[in-house]
Amino acid sequence: MIAQSDTAAETHSTANKELLLRIRNLSVNYTTRRGMLGAVDNVNLDLYRGEVLGLVGESGCGKSTLGKAIMRMIPPPGRIDTGELHFNGADLMAVPERTMREIRGSRISMIFQDPMTSLNPVQRIDRHIIEAIRVHKTAMSVAEANEMAERLIERLGIGKRRLRDYPHQLSGGMRQRVMIGLALALKADLIIADEPTTSLDVIVEAQFLDLLRELKDDFNLTILLITHNIGVVAELCDRVGVMYAGRLAEVADVESLFLDPQHPYTQGLLNSVPNIKLDGGELYRMAGQPPNLINPPSGCRFHPRCPHAMARCSQAEPSWMELKPGHSTACWLYEEQIDK
Ligand SMILES: Nc1ncnc2c1ncn2[C@@H]1O[C@H](COP(=O)(O)OP(=O)(O)OP(=O)(O)O)[C@@H](O)[C@H]1O
Numbered sequence: 001m002i003a004q005s006d007t008a009a010e011t012h013s014t015a016n017k018e019l020l021l022r023i024r025n026l027s028v029n030y031t032t033r034r035g036m037l038g039a040v041d042n043v044n045l046d047l048y049r050g051e052v053l054g055l056v057g058e059s060g061c062g063k064s065t066l067g068k069a070i071m072r073m074i075p076p077p078g079r080i081d082t083g084e085l086h087f088n089g090a091d092l093m094a095v096p097e098r099t100m101r102e103i104r105g106s107r108i109s110m111i112f113q114d115p116m117t118s119l120n121p122v123q124r125i126d127r128h129i130i131e132a133i134r135v136h137k138t139a140m141s142v143a144e145a146n147e148m149a150e151r152l153i154e155r156l157g158i159g160k161r162r163l164r165d166y167p168h169q170l171s172g173g174m175r176q177r178v179m180i181g182l183a184l185a186l187k188a189d190l191i192i193a194d195e196p197t198t199s200l201d202v203i204v205e206a207q208f209l210d211l212l213r214e215l216k217d218d219f220n221l222t223i224l225l226i227t228h229n230i231g232v233v234a235e236l237c238d239r240v241g242v243m244y245a246g247r248l249a250e251v252a253d254v255e256s257l258f259l260d261p262q263h264p265y266t267q268g269l270l271n272s273v274p275n276i277k278l279d280g281g282e283l284y285r286m287a288g289q290p291p292n293l294i295n296p297p298s299g300c301r302f303h304p305r306c307p308h309a310m311a312r313c314s315q316a317e318p319s320w321m322e323l324k325p326g327h328s329t330a331c332w333l334y335e336e337q338i339d340k
């Protein structure tokens, strides 16, 4: 049965899980010379402890902006215009910047495509890790913290002698591992990873994903994984959110999304992924381009590119509905079914 709902919150697959992050009606705008650019528009999303939620969509659809907004790290001229962010019981929109800095330093870790931007270039790896360990274990001796850093780095598949290296002396793959290690040392509740494997070659990427999968199970990690790469989503994610032009188009368990995508945009996105097991036929290319978010299309923002577009698609925004347990979308095709 199709149920109309404002969010993908209470669903069959998530019913018994602990809600870690609740995002409601989040909108982020950047002021540009050509006008206001709505990078994230009225997004509702929930994240449960211990899950990996993939966030996918074409370039410019607002994935990184959403990730940064959760940490209240939108750089000017951008700002969160409306919305609620509830994290582990705290109202992130209401806490002072000082508290937010503490949350960023310990409870939520962000991992970017280029870890050099987050590591201090003149500080050795051991100092980074020991500082992270000591955020919680203030009374721990230097010797104990050192020992813990050695165990941690070896768990990440890096020899302990590399602890004495500076960030630039490590490979890109090792630096990403160190970033995960810092999140583990901090015992971060949430890791937001923005394209963490984009700069890695495919072998190193596969090793990194294997490690992440192991650590996710061993440490019950909660990860928001922002990526262009549908293959990475299939490897690692439990649930997936598909973004289009600043809005969520679909949210579903990973199997449900891959086997039975509902939104025409998700269908196009999945059809555009090369599959080496297929017969080598021509790759599908979705028509058109994502819109300019200063002046986005009316109604459903996907309608100019949608093969199923009807008159009403350009007239009004479809509402968010749960089509089956754990699988929600916003598309007039399904509202049409309800109306019948
Ligand atoms: N600092 C900024 N000033 C103005 N516009 C911005 C700024 N940062 C992002 N934008 C715009 O906001 C929109 C969303 O950008 P965002 O970086 O969140 O997309 P994305 O989905 O992460 O893309 P990608 O996959 O390329 O990383 C885009 O239209 C982008 O041009």
Ligand SMILES: [Mg+2]
Residues within 6 Å of the ligand: 063, 064, 065, 194
């Ligand atoms: Mg991005």
